[in-house]
Amino acid sequence: MTNPGGLRSSFARIFLRSLSRINSGRVSSSRGRTLPKHRSISIAAYASMASAVGTRRAWSREVLRRIRRGGARRASRRTSEFPVGRKGRKEPGNGKKLKKEAGDGNEGSSIQGMRKKLRRLVPGGEGMEFHRLLAETAHYIKCLKTQVGVMRSIADYYTPV
Amino acid sequence: MSSRRSRRQSASSGITDDQIADLVSRLQQLLPEIRSRRSDKVSAAMVLQETCSYIRSLHREVDDLSERLSELLATSDNAQAAIIRSLLTQ
Numbered sequence: 001m002t003n004p005g006g007l008r009s010s011f012a013r014i015f016l017r018s019l020s021r022i023n024s025g026r027v028s029s030s031r032g033r034t035l036p037k038h039r040s041i042s043i044a045a046y047a048s049m050a051s052a053v054g055t056r057r058a059w060s061r062e063v064l065r066r067i068r069r070g071g072a073r074r075a076s077r078r079t080s081e082f083p084v085g086r087k088g089r090k091e092p093g094n095g096k097k098l099k100k101e102a103g104d105g106n107e108g109s110s111i112q113g114m115r116k117k118l119r120r121l122v123p124g125g126e127g128m129e130f131h132r133l134l135a136e137t138a139h140y141i142k143c144l145k146t147q148v149g150v151m152r153s154i155a156d157y158y159t160p161v
Numbered sequence: 162m163s164s165r166r167s168r169r170q171s172a173s174s175g176i177t178d179d180q181i182a183d184l185v186s187r188l189q190q191l192l193p194e195i196r197s198r199r200s201d202k203v204s205a206a207m208v209l210q211e212t213c214s215y216i217r218s219l220h221r222e223v224d225d226l227s228e229r230l231s232e233l234l235a236t237s238d239n240a241q242a243a244i245i246r247s248l249l250t251q
Contacts, residue, residue, distance in 0.1 A: 008249070009249060009250040012245075012246065012249040012250060013246060013249075013250055016245060016246045016249075019230070019234060022234070023234045023235075036231075037231040037234075037235075038224070038227040038228045038230070038231040039227070040231075041227040041230050041231050041234075042223055042224055042227035045223055045226075045227065046223070110206040110210075111205060111206045111209065114206055114209035114210050114212075114213060115209065117209075117213045118209060118212060118213055118216075121213055121216045121217065122216070129176070130181065131176045131180060131181050131184055134181065134184035134185060134187075134188060135184060137188060137212060137216075138184070138187055138188050138191060140216070141188075141191050141212070141215065141216065141219070142191065144216070144219040144220075144223070145191075145219065147223065148219060148222045148223060148226065150249065151223065151226040151227070151230065152226060153245075153249070154230065154245060155226055155229045155230050155233060157245055158230070158233040158234065159229075159233060
């Protein structure tokens, strides 16, 4: 299993570097458009976590891929479900069609609906087998919790008492 | 399509329902709401649903914290970032 202490430090290190870059205005937007600061920070958070995890997880590979492709501009207009966003593919439409076709009724429609939602929420979850999606989800949640914890610590530190 | 394919592949690659149930119960351990309940009282659909809402709420927290940080950082300098770095990487 991953060493949460190590992950926390790696993430904190990378994220703080990004924060000081953003703060000093040295972040260039490759999209040619300036992002609002909080958007840069939230993207930096996901990117730092994905960097800390590296390429050993499908979801972190997917996040790094999306950021390099620069989907951030669409991300700010897409749903808040995953801020780093997709390249505008009509996934909900495909999903609805798939759901109607795969109505075998083995597991009940509620699980089908949840699986579809989970696939959309977890980066890279679209093409996976279900058991792998579950494992990726567990790791993704663990990392998100670490990310939120570090961000909260930083925010608390800076909050004037 | 993908879910049907995964079921066929599951049969051929030997991923049993037990293994899936095990993964679902492990997910359940991570969820703050239903961690304490026994797995036979919580259906897989409920675990998946809680998982989806939990991920969404974590995303919202990241956004909220990003807003907070963007306001707070406007007034600090880089020296403090170095201090925090040393605090967090002990």
